[in-house]
Amino acid sequence: MAKKPSLTSADRITADAVLELSQLYSSNELRSVQSKFTGTARAIRELTDSRSLQGRIGEKLSLEQRQLLKDAAQLIDSINDNITHAKERKKRAEDTKSAWRKQRQKEAHRLIEQAFPLPHETLEQKLEILRLAMALNLLSLYLGFMSKQGFHRDLREGATEFPRNGFWTQPKWRLNQLTSHRRAMLEEIQQGITGELHNLSVQEQLDGLQPQIAIARQSVLDDPMAIETLRIWSDALSAGEASEVQP
Numbered sequence: 001m002a003k004k005p006s007l008t009s010a011d012r013i014t015a016d017a018v019l020e021l022s023q024l025y026s027s028n029e030l031r032s033v034q035s036k037f038t039g040t041a042r043a044i045r046e047l048t049d050s051r052s053l054q055g056r057i058g059e060k061l062s063l064e065q066r067q068l069l070k071d072a073a074q075l076i077d078s079i080n081d082n083i084t085h086a087k088e089r090k091k092r093a094e095d096t097k098s099a100w101r102k103q104r105q106k107e108a109h110r111l112i113e114q115a116f117p118l119p120h121e122t123l124e125q126k127l128e129i130l131r132l133a134m135a136l137n138l139l140s141l142y143l144g145f146m147s148k149q150g151f152h153r154d155l156r157e158g159a160t161e162f163p164r165n166g167f168w169t170q171p172k173w174r175l176n177q178l179t180s181h182r183r184a185m186l187e188e189i190q191q192g193i194t195g196e197l198h199n200l201s202v203q204e205q206l207d208g209l210q211p212q213i214a215i216a217r218q219s220v221l222d223d224p225m226a227i228e229t230l231r232i233w234s235d236a237l238s239a240g241e242a243s244e245v246q247p
Contacts, residue, residue: 008074010082018086027094030087034080041076044069101194108190108202115206116189118182123237126178130155130233133181134226135216142188152229159236174236 022030047058048066058066116132119125136142137151146154162173193205200208220226 008071008078010075010078013079013082015082015085015089018083019090022086022090027087027091030083030090034083034087037076037080037083041073041080044073044076048073104194104202105190108194108206111202111206112186112190112193115210116186118186120175120178120182123234126175126237127230127234129178129182129185130230131217131220131226132213133185134220134223134229135213136185136188138216138219139212141192142185148225152225155229156232159233170236174233 018030043054046052046054047061047069049055050059058069061069118129118132120129133142133155134151137144137146137148143151143154158177159174162168162170168176189209193202193209195205197205
């Protein structure tokens with residue numbers, strides 16, 4: 001004869017079952033559930049504890065009702081034990097995943113610094129930053145939410161306008177604009193190649209991205225709007241360099 005399952009043991013709610021049901025939830029969310037069940041079991045037990053006010057109220061219940069409350073608290077404990085085990089396993093998995101992602105980000109930063117050093121000392125180096133910005137925009141990897149016209153208008157304003165608040169000179173403002181673009185672009189590329197796309201490594205994703213950038217860069221070199229934006233920047237940067245060397 002099969003043994004009758006205990007009503008105070010949640011045999012079907014195993015740690016594995018909790019993990020499967022909580023795939024879209026974090027360990028912190030499981031901890032919140034665990035805390036709520038702990039509080040629920042405590043509140044139920046207080047009705048059976050004659051030393052508290054809740055227990056004195058619970059004394060008005062029948063023995064069967066008081067036993068039912070004790071059984072309910074025990075059942076919640078059984079559930080909570082497996083929630084606790086599931087939470088701990090999920091937390092370990094999250095920590096492992098977090099360490100893996102940090103390592104990928106560190107590797108991506110190193111690879112991008114090597115692939116895109118982007119110095120900004122000479123005129124040509126500064127224009128190359130703009131060419132890369134345009135290529136990445138064309139690929140929707142940098143400021144991809146902007147229209148082509150809006151993107152180029154924004155770039156051109158960086159060359160021709162600056163805050164007249166006494167803090168910035170126009171050459172310093174232009175350099176600030178370029179270095180801001182440089183920093184933001186590299187961050188976008190890094191974010192792009194640290195994703196978990198088809199289980200590809202960071203290096204493999206970068207290797208796949210670079211030919212796309214090369215093609216987009218060539219398109220930029222042939223695009224009249226991009227040519228005009230580069231001309232505006234070249235003239236502005238050249239004029240700024242000339243003004244700085246004047247006595």
